[in-house]
Amino acid sequence: MQSYTGPEFFKGHGTENDFVVLPDPRGELELTPDRVRALCDRRRGLGGDGVLRVVPTALLDEPAPGDVPSGAWFMDYRNADGSVAEMCGNGVRVFARYLVEAGLVSAGEFVVGTRAGARTVGVGPQGRVTVDMGAAVVRGHSSVTVDGYAMSALSVDLGNPHLVCLTGEVSELDLSVRPGYDPELFPQGVNIELVEPLDGERIRMRVYERGVGETRSCGTGTVAATAAVVRAAGEERGSRIVLVPGGVVEVEVTPETSTLTGPAELVAHGRLDAAWWSCPEGTPLTVSGVDR
Numbered sequence: 083m084q085s086y087t088g089p090e091f092f093k094g095h096g097t098e099n100d101f102v103v104l105p106d107p108r109g110e111l112e113l114t115p116d117r118v119r120a121l122c123d124r125r126r127g128l129g130g131d132g133v134l135r136v137v138p139t140a141l142l143d144e145p146a147p148g149d150v151p152s153g154a155w156f157m158d159y160r161n162a163d164g165s166v167a168e169m170c171g172n173g174v175r176v177f178a179r180y181l182v183e184a185g186l187v188s189a190g191e192f193v194v195g196t197r198a199g200a201r202t203v204g205v206g207p208q209g210r211v212t213v214d215m216g217a218a219v220v221r222g223h224s225s226v227t228v229d230g231y232a233m234s235a236l237s238v239d240l241g242n243p244h245l246v247c248l249t250g251e252v253s254e255l256d257l258s259v260r261p262g263y264d265p266e267l268f269p270q271g272v273n274i275e276l277v278e279p280l281d282g283e284r285i286r287m288r289v290y291e292r293g294v295g296e297t298r299s300c301g302t303g304t305v306a307a308t309a310a311v312v313r314a315a316g317e318e319r320g321s322r323i324v325l326v327p328g329g330v331v332e333v334e335v336t337p338e339t340s341t342l343t344g345p346a347e348l349v350a351h352g353r354l355d356a357a358w359w360s361c362p363e364g365t366p367l368t369v370s371g372v373d374r
């Protein structure tokens with residue numbers, strides 16, 4: 083008989099960028115790449131674009147950035163392929179929603195720790211969450227190859243790396259294969275956004291995420307895309323509504339910082355099979371207790 087007494091999990095998404103949330107209040111979960119891949123596997127696991135481990139900064143097993151208060155909750159983010167990333171804009175909104183729903187913080191404004199530094203989040207009514215994402219730093223120009231087409235791209239840093247291509251109709255391009263990019267400039271990989279300006283207020287975006295593949299949304303990507311579009315318009319500040327396959331978010335950029343606002347949903351809660359969690363890699367993941 084299996085015992086579903088392993089780690090607790092939640093499942094959530096922000097504009098269909100979906101995550102497994104693993105509460106780890108005592109800092110004792112060993113999140114190996116194999117476990118991350120199994121959790122994110124859409125057939126043998128729970129399925130997700132990434133994992134969000136919820137751990138007190140004081141119990142983190144790596145040095146936290148200097149601006150993260152030791153009393154803050156830290157978002158230990160992993161991509162679906164098991165790799166570690168610095169920041170996740172949709173993930174941090176889901177993370178914040180979890181903290182409020184679990185009663186770990188009060189709704190309103192609070193700080194979350196990430197590998198990109200401290201991020202102030204505001205959880206409002208109906209699950210809308212705003213995050214101060216910090217400055218979108220433009221690093222220069224590069225190029226990518228998407229679906230056989232060479233395109234110029236703007237390198238934008240949101241704590242994690244992005245290459246933004248301003249282009250025409252984005253829906254026709256094939257993103258099932260990783261776009262080509264300069265590996266010398268991005269030895270750790272890069273997230274690639276295809277962006278179609280629709281009018282002065284709205285842009286459409288698709289994304290190929292480092293460590294995942296094409297996803298339905300990418301919060302840091304929407305900020306990078308807005309920064310690129312605002313810059314292309316010859317402005318240094320501006321806001322855009324960003325249409326992604328999984329929904330809509332709002333972004334504002336200034337020279338000093340940027341904000342991302344959008345939905346964050348929690349859809350399930352349960353416990354992993356304890357035997358799976360402690361057993362050798364390769365054993366199929368089983369779950370139970372999905373109650374919502």
Ligand SMILES: N[C@@H](CCC[C@H](N)C(=O)O)C(=O)O
Pocket residue numbers: 099132161166167168169170171172173242243273291292293294299300301302303
């Ligand atoms: N989906 C995220 C970005 C997640 C990390 C990214 N794949 C990377 O490796 O940098 C977002 O919403 O920002």
